Amino acid sequence: MTTGPTGKRLPRAVREQQMLDAAVAVFSRRGFHAAGMDEIAEEAGISKPMVYAYLGTKEELFVACLHREATRLMEAIARVVEPDLPPDEQLWRGIRAFFGFVAGHRDGWGVLYRQARGQEPFAAELAGMRRRMIEVVAGLLERAVTRAADASGGTGAKRPAPGRDLTAMAYALVGVAESLADWAAEHPDEDAEVTAARMMNFVWLGADARLRGASWRPSTCRDSPAA
Amino acid sequence: MTTGPTGKRLPRAVREQQMLDAAVAVFSRRGFHAAGMDEIAEEAGISKPMVYAYLGTKEELFVACLHREATRLMEAIARVVEPDLPPDEQLWRGIRAFFGFVAGHRDGWGVLYRQARGQEPFAAELAGMRRRMIEVVAGLLERAVTRAADASGGTGAKRPAPGRDLTAMAYALVGVAESLADWAAEHPDEDAEVTAARMMNFVWLGADARLRGASWRPSTCRDSPAA
DNA sequence: GCGTAACCCTACTTGCGGGTAGGTACGCTG
DNA sequence: CAGCGTACCTACCCGCAAGTAGGGTTACGC
Numbered sequence: 204m205t206t207g208p209t210g211k212r213l214p215r216a217v218r219e220q221q222m223l224d225a226a227v228a229v230f231s232r233r234g235f236h237a238a239g240m241d242e243i244a245e246e247a248g249i250s251k252p253m254v255y256a257y258l259g260t261k262e263e264l265f266v267a268c269l270h271r272e273a274t275r276l277m278e279a280i281a282r283v284v285e286p287d288l289p290p291d292e293q294l295w296r297g298i299r300a301f302f303g304f305v306a307g308h309r310d311g312w313g314v315l316y317r318q319a320r321g322q323e324p325f326a327a328e329l330a331g332m333r334r335r336m337i338e339v340v341a342g343l344l345e346r347a348v349t350r351a352a353d354a355s356g357g358t359g360a361k362r363p364a365p366g367r368d369l370t371a372m373a374y375a376l377v378g379v380a381e382s383l384a385d386w387a388a389e390h391p392d393e394d395a396e397v398t399a400a401r402m403m404n405f406v407w408l409g410a411d412a413r414l415r416g417a418s419w420r421p422s423t424c425r426d427s428p429a430a
Numbered sequence: 431m432t433t434g435p436t437g438k439r440l441p442r443a444v445r446e447q448q449m450l451d452a453a454v455a456v457f458s459r460r461g462f463h464a465a466g467m468d469e470i471a472e473e474a475g476i477s478k479p480m481v482y483a484y485l486g487t488k489e490e491l492f493v494a495c496l497h498r499e500a501t502r503l504m505e506a507i508a509r510v511v512e513p514d515l516p517p518d519e520q521l522w523r524g525i526r527a528f529f530g531f532v533a534g535h536r537d538g539w540g541v542l543y544r545q546a547r548g549q550e551p552f553a554a555e556l557a558g559m560r561r562r563m564i565e566v567v568a569g570l571l572e573r574a575v576t577r578a579a580d581a582s583g584g585t586g587a588k589r590p591a592p593g594r595d596l597t598a599m600a601y602a603l604v605g606v607a608e609s610l611a612d613w614a615a616e617h618p619d620e621d622a623e624v625t626a627a628r629m630m631n632f633v634w635l636g637a638d639a640r641l642r643g644a645s646w647r648p649s650t651c652r653d654s655p656a657a
Numbered sequence: 658g659c660g661t662a663a664c665c666c667t668a669c670t671t672g673c674g675g676g677t678a679g680g681t682a683c684g685c686t687g
Numbered sequence: 688c689a690g691c692g693t694a695c696c697t698a699c700c701c702g703c704a705a706g707t708a709g710g711g712t713t714a715c716g717c
Contacts, residue, residue, distance in 0.1 A: 212683065212694055234550050236463050239677065250696055252677075256481020295648065314548050321544035323461050325658065371628050374613040375606045382605020386598055393594075400648070401598050407646045419634045421522065421627070439664055439713060458693065466704060477666055
């Protein structure tokens, strides 16, 4: 009775949201497989066939949850990033929005996202979202690199090339965000703002330097003590 | 018949390894839930009750797989990192070993690892491994920071403190590695060595600067256009 | 060569949970 | 107040895969 037994008849749109809320909660604490449709129905204060009538199959339901949460996340970020700001400012805002969202939607994130990777039916869906995210970040990086080039008369040395390098870097950035989201989940006392700052500190110093053409040298020896 | 129908009777230790190989393969391509014990048994060239006799329940079997692969990974890294080397060299070696392992054990990594997160029964097991990994990295960072302090007469400004900051950074590092492992999985043509170099470039420039006390300033405005 | 213990199989049971058939109550429109 | 559509329910089905019973066969020690 989490959503509360409204007792009364509700229009479809409302019930659907309630069901999604319930589903997110249950999937989150049980995992996709262990979650039961009955349990979800009960949590939504409704009975099973309703769920099937409105949201379809268990898989479809999960995808619906995933979709809703992902969209919300994207929007939360998009709402804050204005494309004319300097790259670091954009990144900073994006990151803040991200951790803010994650802090606010513990279960929405926690398991939906974690769950979806690897679980074949959903991997695709999730990968799409992730890809969009990464493309956005990669675009940001690209603008940052051209900007840096303009600023300091272009000695186009071994600055990262637009293609592979930047996408890889975008992956890395997203990876940092995801991992720090986990860290934040384990330390609920930490403020989202602080986590965001931590990430920015770690990430921007390196990214900025790298985008300007700096790099790390493999130092001395080529080691390889057997395989 | 992947492992090949040996036809003959084999000592327990051998069969167990064959079963684990088969299980890793099947779990990897189907996911935990969709994988069937029959299928695993068939892949191992053996029949189901054997699997139960030797490795127990499906869950236990999965944990066994996870455990074996994780141990191998840890060992592959530990084998290469010598604690007396300079921090960046250690990191570099560790990262190389990591991506090398992942490239070699595509399925061992791919799904076992991805699968385990979120799936309640295994989350704990996996979290343990991850934690050990992170502690190692955090330790590395800590030695790096004291080292940096010694080198440049300690103007102990706002260098990251031993506790929270470093652990968070370790999380970030591990996150980068995981995420780039995904990227590498999607681009099989990329050499592990190259991916490792990419990561090092991205990560060390930032980490090094940060460990020396550099930081990023929140720039100008405190934005927040509503929630 | 013979017992015994470890390997290994075919064939079954079982229960859980996704999915559905069919019927009831409520409210809105005329 | 007749009638209709939509929200909603109870009660059931049934397939699938995890897990097991019980029996056969090969190797190895003595």
